[in-house]
Amino acid sequence: xxxxxxxxxxxxxxxxxxxxxxxxxxxxxxxxxxxxxxxxxxxxxxxxxxxxxxxxxxxxxxxxxxxxxxxxxxxxxxxxxxxxxxxxxxxxxxxxxxxxxxxxxxxxxxxxxxxxxxxxxxxxxxxxxxxxxxxxxxxxxxxxxxxxxxxxxxxxxxxxxxxxxxxxxxxxxxxxxxxxxxxxxxxxxxxxxxxxxxxxxxxxxxxxxxxxxxxxxxxxxxxxxxxxxxxxxxxxxxxxxxxxxxxxxxxxxxxxxxxxxxxxxxxxxxxxxxxxxxxxxxxxxxxxxxxxxxxxxxxxxxxxxxxxxxxxxxxxxxxxxxxxxxxxxxxxxxxxxxxxxxxxxxxxxxxxxxxxxxxxxxxxxxxxxxxxxxxxxxxxxxxxxxxxxxxxxx
Amino acid sequence: xxxxxxxxxxxxxxxxxxxxxxxxxxxxxxxxxxxxxxxxxxxxxxxxxxxxxxxxxxxxxxxxxxxxxxxxxxxxxxxxxxxxxxxxxxxxxxxxxxxxxxxxxxxxxxxxxxxxxxxxxxxxxxxxxxxxxxxxxxxxxxxxxxxxxxxxxxxxxxxxxxxxxxxxxxxxxxxxxxxxxxxxxxxxxxxxxxxxxxxxxxxxxxxxxxxxxxxxxxxxxxxxxxxxxxxxxxxxxxxxxxxxxxxxxxxxxxxxxxxxxxxxxxxxxxxxxxxxxxxxxxxxxxxxxxxxxxxxxxxxxxxxxxxxxxxxxxxxxxxxxxxxxxxxxxxxxxxxxxxxxxxxxxxxxxxxxxxxxxxxxxxxxxxxxxxxxxx
Numbered sequence: 001x002x003x004x005x006x007x008x009x010x011x012x013x014x015x016x017x018x019x020x021x022x023x024x025x026x027x028x029x030x031x032x033x034x035x036x037x038x039x040x041x042x043x044x045x046x047x048x049x050x051x052x053x054x055x056x057x058x059x060x061x062x063x064x065x066x067x068x069x070x071x072x073x074x075x076x077x078x079x080x081x082x083x084x085x086x087x088x089x090x091x092x093x094x095x096x097x098x099x100x101x102x103x104x105x106x107x108x109x110x111x112x113x114x115x116x117x118x119x120x121x122x123x124x125x126x127x128x129x130x131x132x133x134x135x136x137x138x139x140x141x142x143x144x145x146x147x148x149x150x151x152x153x154x155x156x157x158x159x160x161x162x163x164x165x166x167x168x169x170x171x172x173x174x175x176x177x178x179x180x181x182x183x184x185x186x187x188x189x190x191x192x193x194x195x196x197x198x199x200x201x202x203x204x205x206x207x208x209x210x211x212x213x214x215x216x217x218x219x220x221x222x223x224x225x226x227x228x229x230x231x232x233x234x235x236x237x238x239x240x241x242x243x244x245x246x247x248x249x250x251x252x253x254x255x256x257x258x259x260x261x262x263x264x265x266x267x268x269x270x271x272x273x274x275x276x277x278x279x280x281x282x283x284x285x286x287x288x289x290x291x292x293x294x295x296x297x298x299x300x301x302x303x304x305x306x307x308x309x310x311x312x313x314x315x316x317x318x319x320x321x322x323x324x325x326x327x328x329x330x331x332x333x334x335x336x337x338x339x340x341x342x343x344x345x346x347x348x349x350x351x352x353x354x355x356x357x358x359x360x361x362x363x364x365x366x367x368x369x370x371x372x373x374x375x376x377x378x379x380x381x382x383x384x385x386x387x388x389x390x391x392x393x394x
Numbered sequence: 395x396x397x398x399x400x401x402x403x404x405x406x407x408x409x410x411x412x413x414x415x416x417x418x419x420x421x422x423x424x425x426x427x428x429x430x431x432x433x434x435x436x437x438x439x440x441x442x443x444x445x446x447x448x449x450x451x452x453x454x455x456x457x458x459x460x461x462x463x464x465x466x467x468x469x470x471x472x473x474x475x476x477x478x479x480x481x482x483x484x485x486x487x488x489x490x491x492x493x494x495x496x497x498x499x500x501x502x503x504x505x506x507x508x509x510x511x512x513x514x515x516x517x518x519x520x521x522x523x524x525x526x527x528x529x530x531x532x533x534x535x536x537x538x539x540x541x542x543x544x545x546x547x548x549x550x551x552x553x554x555x556x557x558x559x560x561x562x563x564x565x566x567x568x569x570x571x572x573x574x575x576x577x578x579x580x581x582x583x584x585x586x587x588x589x590x591x592x593x594x595x596x597x598x599x600x601x602x603x604x605x606x607x608x609x610x611x612x613x614x615x616x617x618x619x620x621x622x623x624x625x626x627x628x629x630x631x632x633x634x635x636x637x638x639x640x641x642x643x644x645x646x647x648x649x650x651x652x653x654x655x656x657x658x659x660x661x662x663x664x665x666x667x668x669x670x671x672x673x674x675x676x677x678x679x680x681x682x683x684x685x686x687x688x689x690x691x692x693x694x695x696x697x698x699x700x701x702x703x704x705x706x707x708x709x710x711x712x713x714x715x716x717x718x719x720x721x722x723x724x725x726x727x728x729x730x731x732x733x734x735x736x737x738x739x740x741x742x743x744x745x746x747x748x749x750x751x752x753x754x755x756x757x758x759x760x761x762x763x764x765x766x767x768x769x
Contacts, residue, residue, distance in 0.1 A: 027571045031592050050574055053593035055606065077586045078574055079594075080743040086596070086606065086680070102708070102738035108680060109603055131738055132708020138683050155708045162683055207705055209685035209696065234709035236727075 022046055030054040030061075038062060041095055045070040051079025051100075057088045057110075063095030066119035066149060074123075076101040082120075082131075086110065093117050099124075103133040104153075112392070113143040122152040126175050126232045130154040134176070138162055142391050146170045154232055155239050156181040157198070160188065162212045167389050168193065177233040178203045178242065179224075184214040189389040194223045199313075200239070200246035201227040201266065204253045207238055208276070208291035215254040218386050219261065224248055226265040231313070241279050243268040244313030252276045255297045257386055262304045267311040269331045273298055273351055275339040278365050294341040294350075299383035301354040305333040320363050324372050332359035332374065339366050353379035432462045432484050434504050437550055444544050444559040444566035449484060450508050452564045457510070457534035457541070460484070464633070465624050467529055468617040469649040470665045472742075473750040475585050476523040477542060480510040480531055481612070485638050491613075493630075495644030498601075499613045505549040507610055510534075511542040513579075520580035528623040541566070543589045547599070547610055554608040556595030585747045597744050602678040611673050616690065619648035649690065652756055663760035664690050666753055670742060686717055699728050701768035707731075710739040720764035729758055 023046050029039045035058030043064045048071060054061070061083075063069025073082045082100030085092075088110040096119040097104040104120035107113050120134030132155035137143050140163045147170040150157025157176035160166050166188035173179030179195035181203040182188045188204075195201035201224035204217045224247045233240040242249060245267030250256050251274050263270040276293030309331025312318045321331055333355070340350055353360055353376065362373045429448035435441055445451040449460050459465060463484040471479060485491065486504035493499060501507075512534060514525035521540055527533055534541075541561040547554050559566035560573060572591035578584050590597070599608045612618070618629045625632055633639040649665035650657035657665075667675075672689030674681040679689075684705050687697040696702050699717030704710070704727055712730035719725040731741035732754045740746070 024571065027591065031570050050572070050588070053591065053597065055593050055596050055600075076737060078588045078737055078744070078747065080737055080740075084597075086600070086603065100738075101736070102710075108683070128709060129738075132706065132710075136706075138706070155706070159706070161706060207703070209702055210683075210705060211685075234707075234711050235713035236711045236715045237704060237708060 023048055027052060033059045035059070041069040043068045045072055047072050047075065049075050049077045051076070051081050052083045054083070054085045055087055059087060060091040061095070062093050065094050066096045066117055069095040070098055071095060072098045073101060074099040081106045084108065088112055090114070096121065100131045102131045103136045104131060105135050106133070107137040107140055109139045111141045113137055113140050115148060116144070116146045117148060119149040120151070120153070120157070121149070126152050126229055128154055128232045128234060133159045135159070136161070141165055144391055150179070151175050153177065154234065155237060156203070159183065160185055162210060165389060165391060167391060173198060175229055177231055178239045179227065181205060181239070182214070182217050183207060184210045184212045186212065186214055186216055187389055188217040190217065190219045191221045195227060196223070196225050197229055198227045199229050199231045199244045200242040200249050202248045203239070203242070204250045204256050205238060206252040206292070213292060216386055217253065217255070218257045219248055220257070220259045222261045224261055224263045224266070228267045228313070238279070243317060245269070245311060246272050246313070247308070250274070250295050250298055251279055252293045253295055254292070255386060256295070257299045257383070259301045259303060264306040264308070266308050268309060268313045268317060269333065269335040270305045270308040271300060271334040273334070273336040275337055277339055278337040294339065294344070296341070296344065296348055296350050297383045298351045300334060300351065303355055303358070305355070305358050308333050320369050320372060323369070324361065332361050334358060334360040336360055336362050337365035338362040349381050349383055351379050352381040352383050354382065432460050432506065434486070434506065434548070437555060440557060440568060442568050447506065447546070449506060450482065450510055450544055452536065455536045457531055459531045465529065465531060466618065466629055467620065467622050468612045468669065469620050470652040470669050471612070472669050473746055473753055474511060475587060475746050475748045476579065477511040477513055478525070478527055480512065480534065482508045490638050490640060493615065493640045493642055495615055495646040497614065498609045498611070499639070501549050501613070503549050503551050507547040507613070508544055510544040512539045513542065514538060515540050516580065521577065522580050523583070530624050542587065545595070547608070554610070556592060556599060556608055558589050558592065558595065560589050583748055588744065588747065590744065594744055597680065598673045600680070601673045601676060603680040603682065604678055615646040616649045617669065619646065652753060659756070659760050659763055662756055666756055670753070700764070710741070712739065716768050718761055718764070719768055720766045721762055723758035723761040726761050729754065729761060732757060
């Protein structure tokens with residue numbers, strides 16, 4: 001593996017009157033990168049006022065640790081991302097991207113992407129003026145996102161969009177609106193993550209107007225606790241309708257398996273299942289003909305869930321809670337808007353629950369919440385389990 | 395293993411820094427004296443100095459263009475913080491470009507396109523946002539115009555390369571990492587003038603984001619089909635006459651000049667969006683992730699943004715629900731993103747730091763003229 005070290009060595013080799021700042025040599029290395037390059041970042045905090053761009057396949061960018069090598073965009077003047085990558089066979093690890101004016105790390109198209117042990121953070125804490133996404137691979141295939149930390153993004157800390165064959169594991173997402181989000185993607189394993197103090201912990205969504213319809217996500221072995229931060233997303237965005245206090249949320253997505261998670265203290269509900277019609281964009285939006293707004297084949301089992309639903313984060317849900325459980329009551333672990341595709345085949349399951357004593361409240365949104373129900377009969381079913389995601393080695 | 399070929403980029407980056415240091419000492423001594431004929435350079439020998447291409451250079455105060463090149467213009471051009479642009483096209487002797495009715499023309503290996511960004515200035519040296527420049531390079535003298543940068547696109551056998559050259563003194567110097575310059579225009583507008591880095595060129599010029607191939611954007615029939623004051627003839631006919639273009643054929647409609655009130659509002663707005671947005675917002679472009687398609691194709695109105703929710707705009711949505719709300723530009727994300735200059739929210743993402751108030755006005759009129767409602 002060819003090494004390409006850009007540390008203090010650069011300043012000695014040059015013999016110029018002034019040493020070249022690392023920011024310039026780093027940018028030059030990204031601009032002139034060749035396949036196989038390993039671009040190293042030394043310890044230190046490095047300040048950038050323009051976005052960084054890398055378009056070469058087969059490159060690794062490596063720092064000395066997410067608390068040691070910091071790329072700071074606090075005074076960004078131009079460019080919508082911190083680091084924007086359009087390349088395959090890309091690895092980035094052991095560094096931090098702070099205070100990008102837009103998204104911190106965007107990887108736009110590319111196969112075989114590894115993002116590990118990086119931290120994306122807005123250091124002022126949750127704020128609507130923070131960039132939208134921390135870690136943002138979109139239209140990628142074979143993507144591994146592991147052991148990262150994502151803090152205070154105004155949309156999603158870790159957001160995988162329109163991608164296929166995805167593993168999101170071992171990450172920590174806190175104080176984002178959405179901690180971890182998989183959207184319009186096919187084949188994702190989201191496991192061993194910690195999602196705490198977000199508005200919503202882990203989201204699996206589909207949006208209309210996108211060619212790729214997402215399905216096939218396993219969410220398991222995660223710790224999803226106390227996601228009660230007030231929603232600070234820009235109004236009108238997909239996540240602006242996520243009620244504070246949402247643990248794991250599925251919207252308009254199919255074949256989602258939620259199992260073996262530890263989910264607690266989420267003040268709206270530990271698990272929410274909804275159709276596009278409940279996505280709460282201040283009035284219903286048109287649904288394009290080719291979009292499937294109904295979640296189906298959702299399988300919830302063996303989760304350890306406690307302490308949910310004591311303070312729903314959105315007015316209409318407070319009203320439902322009050323009506324069904326009284327103002328001092330709580331939602332059960334799981335709530336569902338109850339909207340079913342009228343053309344659904346009879347043998348296609350909507351939601352199956354095998355979770356001990358956990359209850360599911362159908363809030364009956366389609367009938368203006370007229371008949372909420374805790375009847376668990378229709379959830380006594382099972383869904384064929386999804387296969388684990390296997391990413392090609394190397 | 396440390397083969398020279400691999401070390402080359404590192405040495406290149408270092409040698410660039412040395413040359414930057416060296417230029418401080420030597421630039422005062424050397425005059426710009428490049429070749430008198432256009433000289434095509436291969437990818438491993440890109441010259442530091444723009445003058446070494448023999449294409450665009452300064453002769454004293456006078457900007458000169460080789461007579462082996464033609465100057466050209468577009469019907470509506472990308473807004474670049476009110477900078478004016480001198481565009482030139484050079485084709486090697488005996489070669490020609492392939493006309494295409496809808497897509498970028500295919501040019502032969504050895505072709506060079508240049509675009510020199512200039513600001514007219516007044517007697518006190520203040521930079522102006524408008525002038526009556528008719529596009530003729532003979533008017534470009536350094537006492538009347540500030541030279542900012544010259545961007546080259548050069549066609550190698552392996553495809554197009556993009557090279558940013560920044561003007562300093564009597565020549566322009568290759569700057570692969572680009573640069574950013576805070577500046578103020580005569581009316582007090584403060585801007586951060588961005589010279590793109592080589593990779594940033596691809597942000598716009600890789601119009602098919604999947605293949606990543608760099609392509610010229612302006613060399614399309616609909617942008618070029620116009621007469622210019624420089625030559626007093628239609629550009630496409632002129633190029634065909636000169637033997638630089640295969641037969642002009644196939645149906646195409648020229649884009650509008652965006653300020654031409656004789657054209658319909660729809661044609662002007664679509665033409666404006668085509669050149670300012672369509673390089674990313676097309677079905678294969680970098681912004682196909684958004685589902686918003688703004689190039690001048692026959693898109694369904696929902697893809698054009700009518701009642702379309704944002705996908706990943708983040709705070710770029712400005713708190714609005716739809717890209718275009720018919721009749722209500724003030725509630726439309728499209729208008730919002732053109733009206734802001736916050737880099738985290740603005741559109742285009744790269745290429746401007748000011749708001750193009752005049753262009754925004756056309757888009758707002760267009761949206762406000764639409765009928766119907768979103769749900």
